[in-house]
Amino acid sequence: MFLAILLGIVTIYFIFIIPLMLKKTKDNHPTKNIFEDFVDNDHGYPWSWESKRVESYKKALQDKKKCKV
Numbered sequence: 793m794f795l796a797i798l799l800g801i802v803t804i805y806f807i808f809i810i811p812l813m814l815k816k817t818k819d820n821h822p823t824k825n826i827f828e829d830f831v832d833n834d835h836g837y838p839w840s841w842e843s844k845r846v847e848s849y850k851k852a853l854q855d856k857k858k859c860k861v
Contacts, residue, residue: 836845
């Protein structure tokens with residue numbers, strides 16, 4: 793019986809109270825994760841189907857070679 797009451801209190805807390813607390817905070821800015829950074833910096837691959845991505849890959853590869861020399 794005690795476990796059921798405790799579980800009910802925790803459930804009500806997470807369903808009603810936490811969303812209200814999160815809604816009140818204005819500084820809730822999600823951070824970018826690793827995958828989003830990868831997608832933003834992706835230039836394509838030699839086996840890409842789109843010619844634009846293949847050209848972007850070749851250009852990025854040439855720029856990378858210039859930086860190393």
